[in-house]
Amino acid sequence: MVKEKKWTKEWFEGFIAGAVAIVVADLLIAQFILLSGHSIWLRLFLPALALGAAAVYAFKKQFGGIDGIEKLIPTVRSSPAASTAPEGPDSNKMQALALQGQGQLDQAFEKFRRIQPVDSRLLDLLYNLALEFERKREFKKAESVYLHITQTNKEYRDVQQKLSRAKRLAETEILGVGSMSATASPVAAKTAIGTEKPMLGRYQVEKELGKGAMGVVYLGRDPKIGRTVAIKTMALAQEFEAGELLEVKQRFFREAETAGRLSHPNIVQIFDAGEEHDLAYIAMEFVRxxxxxxxxxxxxxxxxxxxxxxxxxxxxxxxxxxxxxxxxxxxxxxxxxxxxxxxxxxxxxxxxxxxxxxxxxxxxxxxxxxxxxxxxxxxxxxxxxxxxxxxxxxxxxxxxxxxxxxxxxxxxxxxxxxxxxxxxxxxxxxxxxxxxxxxxxxxxxxxxxxxxxxxxxxxxxxxxxxxxxxx
CATH class of the missing domain: 1.10.510.10 (Transferase(Phosphotransferase) domain 1)
Structure with missing residues (x-):
């Protein structure tokens, strides 16, 4: 590595010295031929020499000579960090917002965390990111974002209340949809005393009733009218290819709407159908x-x-x-x-x-x-x-x-x-x-x-x- 650095410095010194020598030599030869053969004095000769001297001086002043210019070149190739230009705050912010828009919230948070200094605008962006984590029921990650905000400003908006709430909900062990299999529990809540119950749409999830081929069935409650329901969930994104997903969702809601019109003593009544982050659900009559x-x-x-x-x-x-x-x-x-x-x-x-x-x-x-x-x-x-x-x-x-x-x-x-x-x-x-x-x-x-x-x-x-x- 030392030899490589010495070689680079010598190469630059030789290049600059050679370039100056060639220019000066060309000027001297041209002036000699013109003066001896045609008695012509090249009026630009002295100004050109002065300009060359000025360029050498400016180079030394701007970069500190060869020692300065070589700092701009990644000569130490054995170190990856030496060959990577540092990311600026604007670049990180743009990348973070793009990632957030694509739903890649974890990567977005990593980009936001690199931005210094943290101003009020950045706090707003972080706060919105935490809210998006909450909407996805990833309360542990929302807690991390709120905690990051408090490290800069403990009095920012209602961050203390948000932080406390995220901590409580994280304790209910709500699992994210993106990490589950077809039969895994998307909202496996172990509710502790004093914690908020998880929600699926407008329904409070009380407990798991069982597992089916495409998802989990929960006992739920509509808090507005106090009705107890069974909530059947289907992780459509886990079961169908991306190209089919839109059509499958449309078909799902059409079928749910049509079946919801059925009212017969020997048919389980369907009350509602919805979707939460690619988790489709049907709220239906709960029968014992x-x-x-x-x-x-x-x-x-x-x-x-x-x-x-x-x-x-x-x-x-x-x-x-x-x-x-x-x-x-x-x-x-x-x-x-x-x-x-x-x-x-x-x-x-x-x-x-x-x-x-x-x-x-x-x-x-x-x-x-x-x-x-x-x-x-x-x-x-x-x-x-x-x-x-x-x-x-x-x-x-x-x-x-x-x-x-x-x-x-x-x-x-x-x-x-x-x-x-x-x-x-x-x-x-x-x-x-x-x-x-x-x-x-x-x-x-x-x-x-x-x-x-x-x-x-x-x-x-x-x-x-x-x-x-x-x-």
């Missing part, structure tokens, strides 16, 4: 009970009369939805809630599987459950209410027997069986069932939609006819 998945085990089956009654009520609900232009697309035991006190069945999650039109998400997950899908839904064709009745037929078979009518070791084999093979006779699996139930299931599970029940009312009628033979 459990879904029917625990009753698909052979050891915990419901009685045939209970199954027939619940499925008939579900068929009525589907008939109502279909007449209002809503297809469920994911009928299965997990989406059938049995109320604990009244023993009423309620269908939920209308239109959720519509998000991808039976296509896969970027994590490879198929929206909708293949074992319950109709042949046309599995093949990606347009579906109508008769597809839901196929799924209800599969559900009926499973609730009665504890097994699925179509089973396979791979997705390809399962799809082939659903589309081409006849299902097992339900009475073969369970001999104590009335033979009439086999006719209902056979019609519901026809391969073509035209051969099935044309509407849910017909299926409900036949199910209640079978039920009447059991009483």
């Amino acid at each position: 009970g459990s879904d029917l998945t625990k009753h698909i085990k052979p050891s915990d089956l419901l009685s045939p009369s209970e199954v027939l009654r619940y499925v008939a009520d579900a068929a009525d609900a589907l008939d109502y939805a279909h007449k209002n232009g809503v297809v469920h697309r994911d009928v299965k035991p997990a989406n059938m809630m049995l109320l604990a006190e009244t023993k009423v069945i309620k269908l939920m999650d209308f239109g959720i599987a519509r998000l991808a039109d039976s296509s896969k998400t970027k994590t490879g997950m198929v929206l909708g459950t293949p074992s319950y899908m109709s042949p046309e839904q599995l093949s990606g064709k347009k579906v109508d209410g008769r597809s839901d009745l196929f799924s209800l037929g599969v559900t009926l078979f499973q609730l009665l027997t504890g097994s699925l009518p179509f089973k396979a070791d791979s997705m390809a084999t399962l799809m082939f069986k659903i589309a081409n093979e006849q299902h097992t006779n339900v009475c073969t699996v369970r001999s104590d069932l009335p033979p009439q139930i086999d006719a209902v299931i056979n019609r519901a599970l026809q391969k073509t939609a035209e051969a099935r029940y044309s509407n849910g009312n017909e299926m409900a009628r036949d199910l209640r006819a079978v039920l009447s033979t059991l009483s």
Whole structure:
């Protein structure tokens, strides 16, 4: 490194000395030729020499000679810092604002922190950055920004109150959306005494109720009217490619709006839908009970009369939805809630599987459950209410027997069986069932939609006819 520095200095000295020598030599030669051959005195000779001397003097005064000019050149190449020009406050500020505009808040804060001195304008920018962290529920990061502000001005606006609030909320362990997986908890709140409860839209999040394929379900409360709701969240940005995201969101809100118009005693009511930083959510009626998945085990089956009654009520609900232009697309035991006190069945999650039109998400997950899908839904064709009745037929078979009518070791084999093979006779699996139930299931599970029940009312009628033979 020392040799490199010495070489650079000598090179500059030689270059400058050589340049001056060449100019002076050229002037002397030109003056000698003109004076001896043509008796011409070059009037600019002396002024040129004086100008050269002045240039050398100015160079030395401006840069301090070679020792000064070499400081402007990154000669010490072994040090990265020596080859990097320092960033100015204006440059850092512009970069920080650009990063903040792109949503890269962490990098923006790093740029803001480098700016010195800290003036009132910069405090305003930092304050706005902290508010943006709060909107994203990244309260620990908001706390860091507020703390940075207080190091310059403890009396700035309401920074002390903001700092205290951010500290309290950071203790509730709210996890950011950007770091979660499809089944991770986006608002996993462990609320301590005296802390504020996290919010999702206008709803207070009370506790986690469970996890689904695309997100988490929470118990929430609308503080304005005191209504308790279930909040189903879906991390759409985690599940869909960026190019599809806008279309998926539009479809999500269309489906939520359409399903929200449904009002039926056997359908879970949807109250609201919204979005918080790429986290979509639906606020719906909170029902106390459990879904029917625990009753698909052979050891915990419901009685045939209970199954027939619940499925008939579900068929009525589907008939109502279909007449209002809503297809469920994911009928299965997990989406059938049995109320604990009244023993009423309620269908939920209308239109959720519509998000991808039976296509896969970027994590490879198929929206909708293949074992319950109709042949046309599995093949990606347009579906109508008769597809839901196929799924209800599969559900009926499973609730009665504890097994699925179509089973396979791979997705390809399962799809082939659903589309081409006849299902097992339900009475073969369970001999104590009335033979009439086999006719209902056979019609519901026809391969073509035209051969099935044309509407849910017909299926409900036949199910209640079978039920009447059991009483």
